Amino acid sequence: MSKKSAPLFALVDVNNFYASCERLFEPRLEGVAVVVLSNNDGCVIARSQEAKDLGIPMGIAVHKVKDVLRRERVRVYSSNYALYGDLSGRVVSVLKRFTPYLEVYSIDESFLGIGGFADPAAYCHDIKDTVLRWTGLPVSVGIGVTKTLAKVANRIAKKDPRHKGVFIMPDNPDPVLGNLNTGDIWGIGRRLAARLDRLGITTALELKNADPKFIRARLGVVVERTVLELRGTPCLALEMTVPAQKGIMVSRGFARRVTEYRDIEAAVASYVSRAAEKLRRQGLSTNKLTISLRTSPFAPASERYANAAGFVFSEATSDTTDMIKAARHCLKKIYKPGLPYQKAGVFLDALEDARHTQRSLFPPAGTNPDKSRALMKAVDRINADWGHDTVRFAVTGIQRSWAMKQNQKSPCYTTRWQDLKQVGG
Numbered sequence: 001m002s003k004k005s006a007p008l009f010a011l012v013d014v015n016n017f018y019a020s021c022e023r024l025f026e027p028r029l030e031g032v033a034v035v036v037l038s039n040n041d042g043c044v045i046a047r048s049q050e051a052k053d054l055g056i057p058m059g060i061a062v063h064k065v066k067d068v069l070r071r072e073r074v075r076v077y078s079s080n081y082a083l084y085g086d087l088s089g090r091v092v093s094v095l096k097r098f099t100p101y102l103e104v105y106s107i108d109e110s111f112l113g114i115g116g117f118a119d120p121a122a123y124c125h126d127i128k129d130t131v132l133r134w135t136g137l138p139v140s141v142g143i144g145v146t147k148t149l150a151k152v153a154n155r156i157a158k159k160d161p162r163h164k165g166v167f168i169m170p171d172n173p174d175p176v177l178g179n180l181n182t183g184d185i186w187g188i189g190r191r192l193a194a195r196l197d198r199l200g201i202t203t204a205l206e207l208k209n210a211d212p213k214f215i216r217a218r219l220g221v222v223v224e225r226t227v228l229e230l231r232g233t234p235c236l237a238l239e240m241t242v243p244a245q246k247g248i249m250v251s252r253g254f255a256r257r258v259t260e261y262r263d264i265e266a267a268v269a270s271y272v273s274r275a276a277e278k279l280r281r282q283g284l285s286t287n288k289l290t291i292s293l294r295t296s297p298f299a300p301a302s303e304r305y306a307n308a309a310g311f312v313f314s315e316a317t318s319d320t321t322d323m324i325k326a327a328r329h330c331l332k333k334i335y336k337p338g339l340p341y342q343k344a345g346v347f348l349d350a351l352e353d354a355r356h357t358q359r360s361l362f363p364p365a366g367t368n369p370d371k372s373r374a375l376m377k378a379v380d381r382i383n384a385d386w387g388h389d390t391v392r393f394a395v396t397g398i399q400r401s402w403a404m405k406q407n408q409k410s411p412c413y414t415t416r417w418q419d420l421k422q423v424g425g
Contacts, residue, residue, distance in 0.1 A: 010150060121166055144169040178204075259339065289311050
């Protein structure tokens with residue numbers, strides 16, 4: 001009886017994903033420093049390698065580095081999540097051609113099961129080259145016998161050009177782990193790294209050689225699993241089935257401080273519409289909606305305010321109309337006149353499969369579930385074909401002065417007809 005082959009994981013990660021997406025349709029940006037900003041153009045959330053080399057920190061407020069951005073002629077973009085999400089889906093569709101054993105870990109990372117291949121490194125070079133050829137996005141691939149070791153390998157593949165974008169963790173990973181700080185290990189954040197440092201553990205190799213029972217007693221089972229994964233014992237399997245979502249949140253900061261109720265009502269209705277679209281896309285209904293509202297935490301004490309209110313539906317719904325009505329009911333409870341509000345949000349909770357919704361014995365008068373589903377399906381189809389908000393509810397407003405600042409947003413090249421790239425002239 002042949003011995004069962006050991007599992008082997010590959011982590012495929014798009015290099016500097018947001019910046020690479022911006023470069024895809026602007027070849028002039030190749031070799032140029034690029035940064036992408038957060039909502040409301042507040043902070044740096046993505047950097048090209050050239051921007052990293054300039055010393056621009058991740059997460060820093062834009063106004064703190066505006067002189068560097070201007071002096072070094074850094075190209076600055078507002079975040080374009082529609083573009084990034086679509087390109088992420090295209091990368092995943094390519095990866096699915098190579099193996100059915102795939103876990104989409106994040107918008108730019110996927111784990112693949114590649115056990116059984118005679119030459120996994122060559123196979124992953126083929127993956128890397130195919131993704132670049134078919135999508136235009138550069139990726140790095142790390143290979144290891146556990147997901148944690150694959151993460152470490154991916155880091156080396158990305159940072160060391162000698163490996164040409166693919167690195168397979170050697171059978172003895174100690175030399176590699178000895179040069180890696182604990183804070184650079186997947187799942188070990190800044191606080192855990194500080195606690196490990198107080199225990200005299202500063203490198204990945206020292207963590208690997210630590211007593212798992214001691215680590216579990218001091219830091220918990222999650223870090224114990226990391227120790228075992230570093231030793232080559234798989235504790236984390238591929239999650240090929242997307243777990244059922246527990247909740248959906250849409251929360252945005254306003255472009256300016258907002259005081260008028262009608263403006264906040266329009267913003268909240270817009271956020272509810274977006275959350276409802278996500279809900280229906282996943283085939284779900286919600287039993288509860290919560291609205292939150294707050295001023296800036298840095299405002300004077302007399303102006304600081306934060307509150308939330310919830311609404312429980314008589315039966316689960318995916319109808320935007322029902323949710324907007326519930327949101328208005330909640331907003332009236334928590335809105336205080338005269339305060340300069342900075343942010344609002346909507347959270348949909350207690351989700352369930354829309355196909356098996358339990359009907360109420362006493363539904364509200366005039367409700368017609370079949371008509372509601374047909375209307376929402378038509379709205380979603382129009383917006384999918386012609387662009388977000390082609391059809392929207394009037395309460396969301398026309399002059400959206402509260403909308404997020406995205407003054408440097410690139411076109412939605414792949415998801416909006418009017419933004420298609422034009423060639424020639």
